[in-house]
Amino acid sequence: MITITEKEQCCGCSACVQRCPQNCISMQKDSEGFLYPEVDVTRCIDCHLCEKVCPVINQNESRFPLEVYAAKNTDTKVRQLSSSGGIFTLLAEQTIKDGGVVFGACWDVEWNVGHDYAETLEDIVKFKSSKYLQSIIGESYKKAEYFLKTGRKVMFTGTPCQIAGLKHFLRKEYTNLLAVEVICHSVPSPGIWQEYLADKLSSLNKTKADVKSISFRDKSTGWNSYSFVVESKDGRIYKELSRHNLFMKGFLADLYTRPSCYACPAKELKSGSDITLGDFWGIETLLPELDDDRGMSVVTVNTEKGRALLQEVNAELTEVAYSEVVKRNSALVHSASEPKGRRAFFEADGLTFEAKIKKLAKTPFSLRLFVGKLAYSILPNKMLGNIIRHIRNIKKNK
Numbered sequence: 001m002i003t004i005t006e007k008e009q010c011c012g013c014s015a016c017v018q019r020c021p022q023n024c025i026s027m028q029k030d031s032e033g034f035l036y037p038e039v040d041v042t043r044c045i046d047c048h049l050c051e052k053v054c055p056v057i058n059q060n061e062s063r064f065p066l067e068v069y070a071a072k073n074t075d076t077k078v079r080q081l082s083s084s085g086g087i088f089t090l091l092a093e094q095t096i097k098d099g100g101v102v103f104g105a106c107w108d109v110e111w112n113v114g115h116d117y118a119e120t121l122e123d124i125v126k127f128k129s130s131k132y133l134q135s136i137i138g139e140s141y142k143k144a145e146y147f148l149k150t151g152r153k154v155m156f157t158g159t160p161c162q163i164a165g166l167k168h169f170l171r172k173e174y175t176n177l178l179a180v181e182v183i184c185h186s187v188p189s190p191g192i193w194q195e196y197l198a199d200k201l202s203s204l205n206k207t208k209a210d211v212k213s214i215s216f217r218d219k220s221t222g223w224n225s226y227s228f229v230v231e232s233k234d235g236r237i238y239k240e241l242s243r244h245n246l247f248m249k250g251f252l253a254d255l256y257t258r259p260s261c262y263a264c265p266a267k268e269l270k271s272g273s274d275i276t277l278g279d280f281w282g283i284e285t286l287l288p289e290l291d292d293d294r295g296m297s298v299v300t301v302n303t304e305k306g307r308a309l310l311q312e313v314n315a316e317l318t319e320v321a322y323s324e325v326v327k328r329n330s331a332l333v334h335s336a337s338e339p340k341g342r343r344a345f346f347e348a349d350g351l352t353f354e355a356k357i358k359k360l361a362k363t364p365f366s367l368r369l370f371v372g373k374l375a376y377s378i379l380p381n382k383m384l385g386n387i388i389r390h391i392r393n394i395k396k397n398k
Helices: 015-019 076-080 087-097 123-127 140-149 160-170 190-203 246-252 259-263 304-312 322-328 342-347 353-360 365-378 381-397
Strands: 025-029 035-039 067-073 101-107 113-118 154-158 177-182 211-218 227-232 237-241 275-279 297-301 315-319
Touching (some): 015 025, 067 087, 087 154, 101 123, 113 123, 160 177, 177 304, 190 353, 246 353, 275 304, 297 304
Parallel strands (some): 101 154, 154 177
Antiparallel strands (some): 067 297, 211 227
16 A cells, blocks of 8 residues: 655655556645645555555666757747747657657646647647646546557656656556656646746736636747746736746745655656657757757657657757766756755745745846856866865755
């Protein structure tokens, strides 16, 4: 029987819920807004399937990719509407053309994020662009398994822990499955997102029903200086640079990150994914001739299956060293760090969301981004490593 004694022991993938033959496990929201499994012990038959499919209990070995690329979609319009280089769209379109099904994260009517599937080229649009929330998987693993067993190709995208959950849930390898993980900084609380959204819409004299679209990564101000945008159905638009957005500040300071993200069970390609997609931050220092501020993806090819599909699509690929990617996007291999202010954030009931962020989000995103890019552009690797170690020692001794 799955038993959660410490919150970091559960990544919220719901694999246990979907695999239970007695349907005696359900996901329940805790005080921080995250979902955790609860077992009806009166119906449990001690089959232990829930434990066998748990990606936290059953962690895989770390891997190195077969190939790594800086990549972009050659269609600039598609790339403009994508979070980074538009590679997800190419892979999804090829899967649909092959008669397959694509799973991904999308908004629901209440502006929560959940997993769904698409069977048409028009329908995959809902999966585009980053949604900085933990998506609710629901029964997506079961649905994916059904399609796989009928012989259809399935492209399943998600965070590394969600991909790990899927792979353990399936309990066998499927040649018609393409598992695609996104490089994940961490997942913030859906409950905190709803708190923030309610405050923001109230200040705009709007309700959820008035909202037409929400984007955390609008690139009309550029890829490197993307914006948070809320568009209402009457055509009115609220926009601010994401580095100034209160929700993004708290997220990037890890104030309301899921506890398991501080010890992620699926970093270092442990998820079993075929392909990993993410932003190629720092491309301007590594390959400046490729940077046009419209977005560049990093693609790690982890299996022969992933390699085969990538070769089918019309992507512009430039091979790079894995170490260069890790240096610029450390979330690929490193878990988030729990800040000292996390507990205070959730216990500060008397303060507004804005007041809590201003008090507890100690490291402004804009400063961190600027310093990081400046360091990588002007400092030798050895010197940069010494500086990072020195900073860590200072923090440790405080």
